[in-house]
Amino acid sequence: ExxxxxxxxxxxxxxxxxxxxxxxxxxGHNAMYWYKQSAKKPLELMFVYSLEERVENxxxxxxxxxxCPNSSHLFLHLHTLQPEDSALYLCASSHARHTxxxxxxxxxLTVV
Amino acid sequence: AQTVTQSQPEMSVQEAETVTLSCTYxxxxxxxxxxxxxxxxxxxxxLVIRQEAYKQQNAxxxxxxxxxxxxxxxxxxxxxxxxxxxxxxxxCAYRSEENSGYALNFGKGTxxxxxx
Numbered sequence: 002e003x004x005x006x007x008x009x010x011x012x013x014x015x016x017x018x019x020x021x022x023x024x025x026x027x028x029g030h031n032a033m034y035w036y037k038q039s040a041k042k043p044l045e046l047m048f049v050y051s052l053e054e055r056v057e058n059x060x061x062x063x064x065x066x067x068x069c070p071n072s073s074h075l076f077l078h079l080h081t082l083q084p085e086d087s088a089l090y091l092c093a094s095s096h097a098r099h100t101x102x103x104x105x106x107x108x109x110l111t112v113v
Numbered sequence: 114a115q116t117v118t119q120s121q122p123e124m125s126v127q128e129a130e131t132v133t134l135s136c137t138y139x140x141x142x143x144x145x146x147x148x149x150x151x152x153x154x155x156x157x158x159x160l161v162i163r164q165e166a167y168k169q170q171n172a173x174x175x176x177x178x179x180x181x182x183x184x185x186x187x188x189x190x191x192x193x194x195x196x197x198x199x200x201x202x203x204x205c206a207y208r209s210e211e212n213s214g215y216a217l218n219f220g221k222g223t224x225x226x227x228x229x
Contacts, residue, residue: 034216041221042221043220043222044219046217089156091158101146101160102217104150104158105157106157107157109156
């Protein structure tokens, strides 16, 4: 247990559905991240929030919409996803730029 | 963007033996951080060890140690006295010190199998 909790652990959704992934950290960190992990590919950074402001957005399609209401919570809102969006979505947090990130256990997303 | 290369998709080691996982990276920066993360079947990424580029001394954490060769841009992980619980995916990661980016750049990972 690293202090970063993701829900749900598993999610199956249709291409017309709208769902949200939730991440919560209890470590007092001030930066939070969404990563996508697909088979046979390196982890891809999707979004970075620092002090609740988005600081990076790596050309992620608009069907993924992040939200960071406070420094402890991060959401990823999903709508009209494609089957190729099926992957493990990992949330992470860190205290500052110069420290390691702590990861949650991920949400295994399947788009049907 | 900095690239991280792990050239060994899979490695195998016998219990109690030593194994070395390779990692190379490409950067023009002089200040950065390097990490090894472990991802067991539970999927949670767990930090194994970190290395600051400005430190010449190789980092060690119990049975885990690194061989950091800055000029060669190499950052290998050595696992001594391997245990069954060491079986996992291992990812090498780079983090910039100089740029405004916060992100970790990961390699594709090495799957480590530990045999009894």
